[in-house]
Amino acid sequence: MKKKEKAKADACDDVPHLAEERKELLQRLAREEGTPIFVIDHAKLRKNYQEFKKHLPQVQAYFAVKANSNPEIVKTLFKAGASFDVASMPEFMIVYENIREMPAKERQDWIWDKIIYANTIKPIETLETLDQYKPLVTFDNCEELKKIRKHAPHAGLVLRIRVPNTGSMVELSSKFGADPGQAVDLIAEAFALGLVVEGLSFHVGSQCTNFANYVEALEISANIIKETETRTGKKIRILDIGGGFPVKYHPEVKSFEVLAKKLKTEIARLFPDDMQILAEPGRFLVANACTVVAKVVGKAFRDGKPSYYINDGVYHTYSGQVFDHVLYPVLAFKEGEKQISAVFGPTCDAFDTITLSAELPELDINDLVYSENIGAYSHASSTYFNGFPPAKVVHTNK
Numbered sequence: 001m002k003k004k005e006k007a008k009a010d011a012c013d014d015v016p017h018l019a020e021e022r023k024e025l026l027q028r029l030a031r032e033e034g035t036p037i038f039v040i041d042h043a044k045l046r047k048n049y050q051e052f053k054k055h056l057p058q059v060q061a062y063f064a065v066k067a068n069s070n071p072e073i074v075k076t077l078f079k080a081g082a083s084f085d086v087a088s089m090p091e092f093m094i095v096y097e098n099i100r101e102m103p104a105k106e107r108q109d110w111i112w113d114k115i116i117y118a119n120t121i122k123p124i125e126t127l128e129t130l131d132q133y134k135p136l137v138t139f140d141n142c143e144e145l146k147k148i149r150k151h152a153p154h155a156g157l158v159l160r161i162r163v164p165n166t167g168s169m170v171e172l173s174s175k176f177g178a179d180p181g182q183a184v185d186l187i188a189e190a191f192a193l194g195l196v197v198e199g200l201s202f203h204v205g206s207q208c209t210n211f212a213n214y215v216e217a218l219e220i221s222a223n224i225i226k227e228t229e230t231r232t233g234k235k236i237r238i239l240d241i242g243g244g245f246p247v248k249y250h251p252e253v254k255s256f257e258v259l260a261k262k263l264k265t266e267i268a269r270l271f272p273d274d275m276q277i278l279a280e281p282g283r284f285l286v287a288n289a290c291t292v293v294a295k296v297v298g299k300a301f302r303d304g305k306p307s308y309y310i311n312d313g314v315y316h317t318y319s320g321q322v323f324d325h326v327l328y329p330v331l332a333f334k335e336g337e338k339q340i341s342a343v344f345g346p347t348c349d350a351f352d353t354i355t356l357s358a359e360l361p362e363l364d365i366n367d368l369v370y371s372e373n374i375g376a377y378s379h380a381s382s383t384y385f386n387g388f389p390p391a392k393v394v395h396t397n398k
């Protein structure tokens with residue numbers, strides 16, 4: 001690439017990259033702690049939360065714990081002001097145990113303010129345990145309503161509706177959400193069963209770069225809320241706009257500020273001022289706050305290119321490449337002329353291939369490599385396959 005073109009490309013590349021100082025720290029941590037390490041930058045977590053609130057001050061952010069359930073992340077985000085979206089009883093307990101001693105406990109309504117159980121499908125045993133906490137829970141079908149009525153009658157309900165997920169990296173609407181045409185019937189049925197529907201929720205799909213999904217979802221929600229009031233006389237006071245807020249993995253992803261402006265305009269146009277707006281950001285809060293550092297444990301020349309075997313892979317921190325459809329470039333700390341190289345994980349499965357086309361300088365056994373922006377849906381879905389444990393978690397700037 002010519003010098004001028006490269007400068008232009010670099011200027012457009014506002015994907016978050018690590019500063020030199022941070023790279024030195026990571027190498028030192030790898031020497032001290034061993035590898036692989038999954039390094040969490042708590043200053044970045046706080047910054048991400050502040051950015052969310054700066055652009056959407058009227059929206060309460062319920063961090064989607066599934067994106068990264070490390071308890072220290074929960075504590076840091078709680079202190080910053082976040083609430084939490086949980087999808088299972090263990091996630092509920094991670095949040096409950098880590099925040100219950102903190103000041104919000106004084107308030108009667110602290111669970112509702114701080115936790116939403118946002119999995120529309122809940123086992124009966126979960127409902128039975130949850131009921132004592134008088135939780136806020138989502139639902140999207142009739143059978144679930146009957147289960148809630150019987151096993152968690154003290155829950156407050158939020159109906160999740162199905163909205164367009166067009167173009168989102170992770171599609172969710174094929175599995176969750178009531179059809180908008182059935183929404184008012186379901187809400188009426190819940191009230192008829194003696195339950196209380198407090199709100200409406202949706203999810204536009206994860207890593208949603210097509211902002212029209214949000215606009216459509218808000219419009220659909222506003223119509224359902226109006227029709228509910230007309231038909232049942234009941235007021236819906238909570239609107240949960242879900243997750244989906246995209247991370248700048250690539251320069252083409254538009255900034256959060258652009259999306260937030262759109263959301264603010266539409267919310268002001270469609271909803272009364274006293275509507276409580278919630279969101280469930282997952283990746284937006286954690287993705288760029290974490291880095292994995294691994295080391296080269298093997299080296300070969302295969303299919304005409306250098307091939308490196310490192311001690312983390314797609315059964316571990318790089319699992320996001322399978323479940324989350326994100327590719328994390330493998331980078332070297334070492335300088336040198338780059339060649340197209342393959343990078344494999346440590347297990348005995350050929351599926352454990354991180355990339356066949358990394359641009360890397362020549363590496364030796366024990367050299368360190370790293371991947372940035374790997375905080376969401378990565379360590380959370382790490383396995384123990386082949387006896388290799390998940391990467392050790394290391395905290396910085398706590």
Ligand SMILES: Cc1ncc(COP(=O)(O)O)c(C=O)c1O
Pocket residue numbers: 064067085118119172203205206207242243244245280281282283284
């Ligand atoms: C119900 C629910 N809320 C929130 C999230 C978080 O979404 P994201 O990480 O895209 O913000 C998810 C992700 O799957 C989800 O299923």
